[in-house]
Amino acid sequence: MPDTRHTLSRRDFFKASGLFAAGAAGGAALLGGLRRAQAAPAPQWESKFSACDMCFNKCGLIARVEDGVVKKLDPNPKFLKSRGMLCARGNAGVAQVYDPDRLKYPLLRAGGRGEGKWKRIPWDEALDMAAQKMKEVREKYLPCGHLFSAGTDLHSQFVGRFAEVYGSFNVTSHESLCLVSNNRAFLDTYGEVPFADVLNSKYIVMAGANRFEALVTPDSMDLMTAMRENGCKLVVLDPRYTKTAALADEWHPVRPGTDMAFMLALAHVIITEKLYDPEWIEQKTYGIEQLAEHVKPYTPEFAADECGIPAGDIARIARELAAAAPASMIYPGRRSSDYEDSTQIRRAFAIVNALLGNWDRPGGLLAARAVGLKGVPFDAPWYDENHEDRIDAGKVPMMFEHEGSFLVTRDCVLAEDPYPIKGWLVYKTNPMGTAPNRKKTIEMMHKMDFVTVIDIAMSDTAWFADLVLPSQSYLEREDPCSGLQGSVACACVVKRDPVIAPLYESRSCFDIMKGLANRLELGEYFDFTIDEYRQKQTRDIPEALKVMDRDGVYYNPSKVYGIYDGKIYKTLSQKIELYNQRYEQMGLDPLPRYTAPTRPDKSRFRLIIGRNALVTQTSTANNPLLHQLVPTNTLWINPDSARSLGIADGDLVQVASGAGSQELRAEVTDRIRSDTVYMLSGFNTLSTMQHLSHGNGASINDILEDDYDAITGNASMHTTFVSVTRKVA
């Protein structure tokens, strides 16, 4: 590796992420350490359970609190989903809560939109104004004239409830900038979205996923255990030499956008060499004949040319996967916002898994387990005077109703097609910082009469709002219960109670929604407390709340394997659909058909996105503690490419696309293909009230173009070609 200045060593990395400790647990050295620790005076802190909120995983934690101040966050050793781990970001939660850049009181825009001039106002005035503006928007543009966007958070369900009783169908989540196409593909193959039994797998092909850096619990830890203790083989396909690739048995620097060709070739080998279990395929799947015919042209030689992976390797991997089946898998992955056929790419992943016969079996793909939590029903009113559907309806054939598509919605808002949207309420999501083509999101802001943002920090979305309301951090508030799927580790429930008093004038999203509802004569729909809400959620598992108070988590000892024994699959054929009947009816390809991605010409590169275990997009780039570990983002560029452009390591470069242009330092490294460049997201925020990330590095979403998956409207963030030029001082 030519340059390690910007990277942690492998050992540092695992220390930081907790995986090292997990691997060493129970070792003699650690026990020795414990004995020494016992001799030290007991700390004077109170210990309180909570669940982390530094990413979506919600790892169980114990907050150590002294004089009302959080001193330290430790993992909850009883929390099986994270295997008793709290990663570096989890530890840095303290720095988020006490970040001097946190929002402290309601702020009203006092200058031009995005100009950064604010006026402090009292809460009552803020809520009165927000409610009045919502009323005006509803009168003038009908209920659907207001958009609601909420991120991954336990209070987001209250934003959804508010939108529904207000009468708007227009709700978007973060998921259409992340994983909806993957969910679509697996739902349309198996009838539900699976969880991977990584722990018991003997052979895993991981493509488009980076599980040792983009942490998903328990998969990240279980993968390490499976490899180190159970002899699981890991094959990684990635244009970058990620830390996952570094630890794998094999790394193939696949040509970006060609994963489907690889998967279809695996299917070709497994079918032509009859390496599948014919009885299982006959009983459980639909469409093997059509699939066999379909994959005939997709030979390993064909895929080799596309992917840049030798045909012999592809055929061998297919045989090795089949030999280890059913305890082998194509890892389903999570984020699939990459190409315009990302649903069909993941359909190919799902189909190879079906050929391995791994569904509902040890080491394969598992169905969701029973958690026991119930929904809390409510009877929303009906507004006859309203638009007929979501603003993004009908633009792509198979959008998820409850997620929407942010990019399609944005285009529709800009075009006022089929109707205008003039109000926007955003909670804990930051499309200005995460959605491709930032300029369009700025334009979208200018389309609005009034925008209210609820967040803990002045995100870039908040920066362009009219009214910014400070919310409580996860350690300050009371949250509803949340059911979590932990694959073979557990099915569990967590809740959050305040471990410290709320800082400044912050309020919970629930309280804010309740305040707005009361002002809009919708108070009856929020006439409950969080405690009452939890009681309703846990009505079938009445012991759960007490158990959570005692252990910080409630486990449902539900069935793990064989959930589908004697049951139908939730598809049209009631079997696993290799061949998708609904796609055929809708005029979509019922089997994934490979289209070669356009290749960048010599002067340009494909820009790809990805993760680092210390970064959760824009929500951590300004975290003072994590900033010390990842002080900026850099452009990964291959030494051959850099040489031809006269770029040396550390040079300032300009990266330009059809959407925008940004400047950052080059990191010349052979950890990336020569036709591809990469940078971390979350940096160079517009908001000056994020003083560590503002003006620091480059904003990737300013450069990314806003293509999307043709089936779901999921963003496709690997389709942008950029030029890279050395900046002359």
Place this chain on the structure above:
Amino acid sequence: MHRKLTLIVATILMAVFTVSMAFAMGGGNARKGKFLYRKNCRSCHGATASDLSPASKTQAEWTATFSDKSKIKCSGEWTVTDQELNDIFSYLHDYAKDSPSPAKCS
């Protein structure tokens, strides 16, 4: 007399045809159906009666269920119009467990 009988038969046939047209289920307003389902059905099919939701059945099962409403036990007590019933059916069908967007509990 013969002519009169023909007219009566024709009228009956037309009425039957019209009724069956009105009961051809599907294509209703699923969003309104959700509201109507909550208002009219969930009082019984909510906390009790096995918490029936669109995701309780497949699309084919919902179609079969509504093809002969007399077999639905509570149908005698219904007070909804045919249009409203069609909206309710559309909601149940469009968010069925094998639909592209299976219902989540709310």
